[in-house]
Amino acid sequence: MLKAFAKTGVAAVLGWTGADRAVSSLAGTTRLPLVVGYHAVVEDVRAHVGRAIAPNLISVNMLERQLEWIGRRYRFMTLDDLGAQLERGDPFERPSAAVTFDDGYVGVYRHALPLLKRMGIPAGVFIVTELTGRSELQVYDKIYLLLEKALPLLGHSEMRLRQLVQTKNVSLGERHGSRRLDAFSTMRWLLNTQTQKGLRRVIEALETVSEVRDSDYPDLQVMDWEMVRTMEASGITIGSHTQTHALLTEESLERAANQAVGSMYTLRDRLQRPIRHFAYPDGRFNPAVVSAVARAGYRYGYGTCLRRDHRHPNLTIPRTLLWERSCIDARGRFSSSLMRCHAYRLTDLWAPCTHNHGDSATSAASQRSEARQRQHA
Ligand SMILES: [Zn+2]
Ligand SMILES: [Zn+2]
Known part of the structure; x- marks a missing residue:
């Protein structure tokens, strides 16, 4: 709550003084278009408390509110037009914006598509190809939901969780933070220390103490191919978000490269058109990953922060992630000042990106996999 007040205070002061504009142009961010990123779109977020990762949700009403706000200040562009302009190096004379949705949740088809059509706003959707058309949950949704059920049974104890996953030969890395585990921070911790194969073993371990039936979470399902084709036919740009959201x-x-190439082939086959856009799952990239995405033939890539790879600036286009409560002030009302902070990317000041975008991230991953191979040898 304190943080919310501080955040609102900062936003209000910036709004009053116009200092936000100065800060933003100092940072050079006004020269870049604003690309916003959303995940699941639902009718009412209150129905999903404890049943979904909150920062992945937005209600269709709040989405409309945020898009209206952006539309009054920015010109919406398609991802293709935006990418082409970045490639040409033409300056963005007018503030420009693009809208994207990651993961291909079914609500983007059901709720966002009609809204976008009505408002005349173009958008891009990033698809997880191997999940499309299946009634399975995303790996991180599954882990989060299992943790919501399992952690109370484990007394929220780190030691007991470590013991549980050890039964599936998963050893968890170091962890900082409070002793008592909560579902969200534990999920982030697992994502930071495990490959997707490891995460699947964690799921198996959690399933020995709790159960999550995928069909109980219809709003967390992803689209089928018919929906993807309908979106595409409606003018939505379809891009890749890997094969399995690794x-x-x-x-x-090698696996990173396969994920980039394989998902492009599938999308090209299914949609019969070139696939140019790629969104890094969880915004995680480093130079080696960006090179793999470039080699796969993508022209435009999107992260979740301001960080760019100077060899491939168009494969690391910054994005601003938004959700239901992004622009809600301490009194629970929509705040134009907070929205402005997100649009000018000032939020990076109080919540800087914690990803490792350097080379060492790759070597950490490969060291881990080497160590595991040695273990299994
Ligand atoms: Zn994603
Ligand atoms: Zn980052």
Whole structure:
């Protein structure tokens, strides 16, 4: 709550003084278009408390509110037009914005598509190809939901969780933070220390103490191919978000490259058109991953922070992630000042990106996989 007040205070002061504009142009960010990123779109977020990762959700009403706000200040562009302009190096004379959705949740088809059509706003959707058309949950949704059920049974104890996953030969890395585990921070910790294969073993271990039936979470399902084709026919740009939503910096380089190439082939086959856009799962990239995405033939890539790879600036286009409560002040009301902070990317000041975008991330992942291979040898 204190943090919310501080955040609102900062936003209000910036709004009053116009200092936000000065800070933003100092940072050079106004020269870049604003690309916003959303995940699941639902009718009412209150129905999903404890049943979904909150920062992945937005209600269709709040989405409309945020898009209206952006539309009054920015010109919306398609991802293709935006990418082409970045490639040409033409300056963005007018503030420009693009809208994206990651993961291909079914609500983007059901709720966002009609809204975008009504408002005349173009958008891009990043698809996890091997999940599309299946009634399975995303790996991180599954882990989060299992943790919500399992952690109370484990007394929220780190030691007991370590013991549980040890039964599936998973050893968890170091962890900082409070002793009592909560589902969200534990999920982040697992994502930071495990490959996707490791995460699947964690799921198996959690399933020995709790159960999550995928069909109980219809709003967390992803689209089928018919929906993807309908979106595409409606003018939505379809891009890749890998085959299985593997966090590419945590995988071997070979697997990262396969994820980029394989998902492009599938999308090209299914949609019969070139696939140019790629969103890094969880915004995680490092130089080796960006090179793999470039080699796969993508022209435009999107992260979740301001960090760029100077060899491939168009493969590391910054994005601003938004969700239901991004722009809600301490009194629970929509705040134009907070929205402005996100649009000018000032939020990076109080919540800087914690990803490792350097080379060492790759070597950490490969060291881990080497160590595991030695273990299994
Ligand atoms: Zn994602
Ligand atoms: Zn980052």
